[in-house]
Amino acid sequence: DELVSxxxxxxxxxxxxxxxxxxxxxxxxxxxxxxxxxxxxxxIRAIIIEDDGSGIPADxxxxxxKRHATSKIRSLAELEGVSTMGFRGEALAAxxxxxxxxxxxxxxxxxxxxxxxxxxxxxxxxxxxVGTSIEVRELFFSTPARRKFLKSESTExxxxxxxxxxxxxxxxxxxxxxxxxxxxxxxxxxxxxxxRMADVLGADFVTESRAVDLAAGPMRVLGRAGLPEASxxxxxxxxxxxxxxxxxxxxxxxxxRSAYEDVLHGQRQPAYVLFIDxxxxxxxxxxxxxxxxxxxxxxxxxxxxxxxxxxSVLAATGG
Ligand code: ADP
Ligand code: MG
Numbered sequence: 001d002e003l004v005s006x007x008x009x010x011x012x013x014x015x016x017x018x019x020x021x022x023x024x025x026x027x028x029x030x031x032x033x034x035x036x037x038x039x040x041x042x043x044i045r046a047i048i049i050e051d052d053g054s055g056i057p058a059d060x061x062x063x064x065x066k067r068h069a070t071s072k073i074r075s076l077a078e079l080e081g082v083s084t085m086g087f088r089g090e091a092l093a094a095x096x097x098x099x100x101x102x103x104x105x106x107x108x109x110x111x112x113x114x115x116x117x118x119x120x121x122x123x124x125x126x127x128x129x130v131g132t133s134i135e136v137r138e139l140f141f142s143t144p145a146r147r148k149f150l151k152s153e154s155t156e157x158x159x160x161x162x163x164x165x166x167x168x169x170x171x172x173x174x175x176x177x178x179x180x181x182x183x184x185x186x187x188x189x190x191x192x193x194x195x196r197m198a199d200v201l202g203a204d205f206v207t208e209s210r211a212v213d214l215a216a217g218p219m220r221v222l223g224r225a226g227l228p229e230a231s232x233x234x235x236x237x238x239x240x241x242x243x244x245x246x247x248x249x250x251x252x253x254x255x256x257r258s259a260y261e262d263v264l265h266g267q268r269q270p271a272y273v274l275f276i277d278x279x280x281x282x283x284x285x286x287x288x289x290x291x292x293x294x295x296x297x298x299x300x301x302x303x304x305x306x307x308x309x310x311x312s313v314l315a316a317t318g319g
Pocket of ligand 1: 022026027030051053054055056064065070071089090091092093132
């Protein structure tokens with residue numbers, strides 16, 4: 001069973017950034033308004049994520065780290081229209097199988113917090129405000145072959161920061177802070193969507209882009225698309241979301257490329273942050289364990305909506 005968990009973990013946990021992504025997903029699902037990420041050695045030595053969400057009831061703590069234990073989906077029918085970031089109940093079990101994990105959590109009606117040591121299963125009273133802290137130490141300590149695949153601390157830190165950035169762009173209503181070895185490296189306070197984009201991507205992303213807003217049937221495409229003449233047209237400022245979830249989707253990427261084709265002549269990469277909101281029954285997010293890929297029911301409609309949304313902005317600016 002340990003082996004099965006470790007193999008399963010390989011699909012979800014590739015590096016510290018994957019841990020960060022899953023734990024921030026969980027914090028958001030728990031309704032957190034403030035999420036703090038603390039890293040040591042780029043996350044290889046330690047990843048500590050603190051949130052002020054609903055917390056986990058003491059009697060559910062041991063369950064949270066069991067495989068396929070999720071509090072978010074109760075039926076197959078619910079899986080069809082899943083609105084939470086998580087639903088597979090695999091992340092905590094997977095991470096616990098390849099690290100030293102502890103969970104400290106407290107719900108609003110609990111007299112104090114409880115700390116669960118994932119390895120020993122030991123539960124102890126602890127002190128903290130309502131919410132959850134998850135500590136993940138010594139990632140891949142028991143699988144040295146996997147640990148060897150990790151890059152330098154600074155590269156892992158960059159990936160972990162990028163994972164938080166992806167969440168932060170989608171959730172300006174939540175404050176984020178990233179600490180590395182006791183130093184504050186990023187802080188994004190709760191803000192409007194536009195202000196958050198400026199805070200995360202730089203003020204020039206906002207001044208050199210235009211708002212996109214197109215409704216098409218059960219779908220809405222919102223966000224900002226970079227102007228073709230933008231000095232910072234950059235491939236690393238390309239963010240696409242489906243129902244609030246960051247995706248790397250070929251269809252969306254291709255629709256954007258074709259929208260920009262005539263104005264960029266394939267010379268440069270456009271910057272964009274696009275949110276595609278669609279009736280959740282028309283999209284399958286259960287395609288890949290990390291949920292980074294999605295499958296649309298009406299992919300042609302999605303393709304043309306994204307393309308039209310961006311083209312209309314480019315046309316309006318005479319680009
Ligand atoms: P999933 O998110 O797919 O449900 P996870 O393995 O990520 O599965 O988490 C297992 C369960 O642990 C969640 O369903 C949730 O009940 C609980 N949980 C995990 N992290 C948090 C958190 N930060 N706050 C509250 N509950 C949490
Ligand atoms: Mg989860």
